[in-house]
Every structure is written in C-alpha cells, then in structure tokens.
Amino acid sequence: MSAPRRLSRIAFFGTPEFAVPALDALEAAGRLPILVVSQPARRAGRGGRVAQPPVARWALERGVDLLQPEGVRGDDFLGRLRDLELDLAVVAAYGRIFPRTLLELPAGGCVNIHASLLPAWRGASPIQAAIAAGEKETGVTTMVMEEGLDSGPILLQEATRIGTDETAGELSPRLAAMGARLIVRTLEALQAGTVEPRQQCDGAATYAPMLRSEDGIVDWNRQSREVAWRVRAYEPWPGSRSWLRGEAVRIARSRPLASCAEVEGRTGLDRPGAFLGCRRVEGFGRAPVVRCGGSSALALLRVQRPGGRRISGLDLVNGLRLAVGERFGTAQ
Numbered sequence: 001m002s003a004p005r006r007l008s009r010i011a012f013f014g015t016p017e018f019a020v021p022a023l024d025a026l027e028a029a030g031r032l033p034i035l036v037v038s039q040p041a042r043r044a045g046r047g048g049r050v051a052q053p054p055v056a057r058w059a060l061e062r063g064v065d066l067l068q069p070e071g072v073r074g075d076d077f078l079g080r081l082r083d084l085e086l087d088l089a090v091v092a093a094y095g096r097i098f099p100r101t102l103l104e105l106p107a108g109g110c111v112n113i114h115a116s117l118l119p120a121w122r123g124a125s126p127i128q129a130a131i132a133a134g135e136k137e138t139g140v141t142t143m144v145m146e147e148g149l150d151s152g153p154i155l156l157q158e159a160t161r162i163g164t165d166e167t168a169g170e171l172s173p174r175l176a177a178m179g180a181r182l183i184v185r186t187l188e189a190l191q192a193g194t195v196e197p198r199q200q201c202d203g204a205a206t207y208a209p210m211l212r213s214e215d216g217i218v219d220w221n222r223q224s225r226e227v228a229w230r231v232r233a234y235e236p237w238p239g240s241r242s243w244l245r246g247e248a249v250r251i252a253r254s255r256p257l258a259s260c261a262e263v264e265g266r267t268g269l270d271r272p273g274a275f276l277g278c279r280r281v282e283g284f285g286r287a288p289v290v291r292c293g294g295s296s297a298l299a300l301l302r303v304q305r306p307g308g309r310r311i312s313g314l315d316l317v318n319g320l321r322l323a324v325g326e327r328f329g330t331a332q
Helices: 017-028 054-062 075-083 126-132 168-192 224-233 313-320
Strands: 010-014 035-037 042-044 049-051 088-092 110-114 137-144 154-161 240-244 247-257 275-281 285-291 297-304 310-312
Touching: 010 017, 017 054, 017 088, 017 168, 035 054, 088 168, 110 168, 126 137, 126 168, 126 224, 137 168, 154 168, 224 240, 224 247, 224 297, 247 275, 275 297, 275 313, 285 313, 297 313, 310 313
Parallel strands: 010 035, 010 088, 088 110
Antiparallel strands: 042 049, 110 137, 137 154, 240 247, 247 297, 275 285, 285 297, 297 310
16 A cells, blocks of 8 residues: 655646646645646637637636746746645646656656546547547546656556447547546555555557558558548547548448448449449438448448538538448548
8 A cells, every 4th residue: 555645735736628627626626726827829720810729728817826827847947846845746648758856856746637547548639549449448547657658557547348339539528537437546545655656567458549640541441440430530620531523522420231242243333432323321311322442332321522511411411412332532
C-alpha cells in the first residue's frame, strides 16, 4: 500500500472539451487546481478567428491562474511551476510530450487521464482506434506518467461497452465523464495511500497514432464491417469521405451488409466502390448499397455533399439520379 500524500496544490494540464468534465469534478470535490495550463489560442473555423481552447475558457471564467506556453520545456515556464511547489499535476488530453524535468517537478509526479483500457491503444487517438478496430469495450485509465508513450504504471481503470452504432463523437463525452469521476477517486486513493501503481504489460500494448485528414478516405477494398467501423470512428473528424462524380461525399452513418452475392458476375458490379442499387435496411428504410471487399456491401444511411446539409443516402441517389454501376472512388 502506498504512503498517504498531501494533495492540496494541484496543477491541471488540458486543452480540448474532453478535459473540461475533469476540471468540473475536481472543483466539485474541493480540489480546485491552483493553476491551469492549456495550449495557446489558435485560429479556427472558416473565418479564421482566434479562439481559446475549452480548458482555457474554463479557467478564465473562474479566475483560475492560466498559463498557455507554446512549449513545456522552456526555463521560464518550468521555473514558474517550480515556484508553486506543486503536490501533483493532473493531465487530460493536453497535447504535448512532457520532458523528465516536468514529470519530476511536482512532488507527487503527474497523473494522466487516458481514454482507453491501457495497455490497449496508447497514443493520441485511443477512442477512434478502439471503434475502428471493431472493439466492443473500452474505458478510461488513470496512470502515473513517465517518459514513454502512455506506458506508465496504472492507478485505476473503469470499463464501458461501446454501442453498436456509437461514433467517436458520441463516445468521447461518455469517456470524459467517466474520466472525471475516475480522477477524483484516484486522488482520494492517492491521498489515503490505498492505491498501488501496477506496471503495464508492454507486450500487450497497441498503438493509436494521431489521426490525419487522409485517414478519412474510404477504402472500398475493405470488408464492409471494417468500413462501417471506420465511419463511426472518424465521426466527427476527420470524417469518412469518398469521391463521386468529382466531389467528396461524406458518409456520416452506414450499415454493413453481409453479402451482395446476387450481383456476382454482373459487369461493373464486382468492383469495390460500385453502386449496387438500393435495398431496404432493417430499422431505417431504403438506402443505397455500395460494393466492398470480399463480396460484402455497405448501406449508406446518412451522407453529406460539399457545402450541403446531411441527408439520407436515398435522397443523394435520387438527387443525382445515380445509375447502378457508378463508382465511389478514393480520389478525384
């Protein structure tokens, strides 16, 4: 059993909306951080307006001291933290790799909230990776940070089922709320000395690299269930898209179909990406079907043309008067 710790002087590192529930939970538990560190304001949106990240807005609204350094290795920044004589740093999706000097600066080290059941899905996009792999369960881990990529000793974990049609955009706030509850429990256990960090099994680790825009381009050679997993994983970003008649059509909701055997041998319909016509999809209605790898097919339930609103796949087909055999492609 670990020795009890004093945890009254806490700094919080975080940037996106995912980290805000943890701040709310710490405040409600009487553990308001004495300092919040967030990434700097960036230009965002079509107008290019400078916008503060959600964590920074949270601190500004409450009058909590806020730092927004461009990096976390500068002597001035580390010196300011050192002067605070921190007991602990809590980290949630901050977006920077911590050097050893920062990891060792708080007396009790740094504790991270990670959105997976480590050692599964170490890295920048664990929520998307779990869905894209077709996993049925994920969760949240609190861990002691070290220099390796999400490889530090585990403190506490909580698991949850992934819904059959749940997207990353829907799963993320659920995990954020779980992480908020878990960090409060973790700090209580650390303070009481009732939690013993346990080492991860590096041999069981999987990795979730940072997503790129091109990851959202649909590969119709994959099995339809794999395409559907990725559609869910990449919603809302980077979004799943495929080119049709020279424009990128976004696929927001889909449903894998086991087989398109009835069109085998028909000219033009045996190629991945071919439009096979429309079928009735249970619980939804009629939807266009696209050929995928291994004689599987994907029903397009909700789609979006560039600059347009989301519509049903059937409305897309009717609006374009799409002919059977036309292809969705991977490039213009």
